Amino acid sequence: MVYAVEAAQLFVAAVAHFRRRPGHWKPRRGSCTGQSAGMTALTTTNRRDDATSEMPTMTQAARSIQIYGFYLLVSGFAMCFVPNAMLGSLGVAPTTEGYIRMLGLVLGIIALYYLVAARTQVVAFFRWTVWGRGLAVVGVLGLIIGGFAPKEFLGTALLDAASAIWTALALRRIPAAAA
Numbered sequence: 593m594v595y596a597v598e599a600a601q602l603f604v605a606a607v608a609h610f611r612r613r614p615g616h617w618k619p620r621r622g623s624c625t626g627q628s629a630g631m632t633a634l635t636t637t638n639r640r641d642d643a644t645s646e647m648p649t650m651t652q653a654a655r656s657i658q659i660y661g662f663y664l665l666v667s668g669f670a671m672c673f674v675p676n677a678m679l680g681s682l683g684v685a686p687t688t689e690g691y692i693r694m695l696g697l698v699l700g701i702i703a704l705y706y707l708v709a710a711r712t713q714v715v716a717f718f719r720w721t722v723w724g725r726g727l728a729v730v731g732v733l734g735l736i737i738g739g740f741a742p743k744e745f746l747g748t749a750l751l752d753a754a755s756a757i758w759t760a761l762a763l764r765r766i767p768a769a770a771a
Contacts, residue, residue: 652762653718654710660721660755661706664699671696683742715766718759725756 650658670678672693676686709717732749735741 650710651713651766653715653759653766654713656755656759656762657706657718657721658710660725660759661703661710663751663755664703664706668696668698668700668703671699681744682748683744715763718763722756722760722763725752725759729753729756 667678673696675692675696678696679686679692705717706721708714729749729752732741732745732752736743736745736749
């Protein structure tokens with residue numbers, strides 16, 4: 593929120609609603625009459641005219657996070673609702689225990705973080721996921737080499753590695769000021 597307190601008045605210039613990129617309003621500075629002392633008044637309209645307004649385009653980094661989020665969401669749903677199909681595809685024996693469904697629930701919640709971060713362009717989150725997914729790859733490889741996980745888990749490690757590399761390369765295209 594951008595505001596100024598003058599005498600007995602509160603002048604609100606802008607309220608963020610997180611539907612647009614930070615700084616989207618800067619080109620409109622001074623477009624309203626009635627300047628506040630030491631502060632440029634901003635347009636106060638928050639109405640969208642669908643014929644003329646454009647939603648900001650999603651960056652490639654955000655797109656990579658969004659797609660990875662969908663992958664996690666589908667995996668989470670599968671682990672919650674058809675866990676043995678998911679386990680079978682990974683070379684793990686079927687189970688009736690609830691831990692796999694609980695893990696699916698946690699995975700689904702994490703997926704929502706990815707999807708919201710992608711939609712709101714949280715670049716810091718994108719960077720965290722690159723090293724986080726890298727650690728997941730190292731961890732899965734360690735489990736496979738140590739004999740604690742079947743070799744079918746290698747597919748998930750490769751998918752994590754590929755998506756982390758995609759995000760890392762896409763982050764290079766984002767200007768430092770935006771990051």
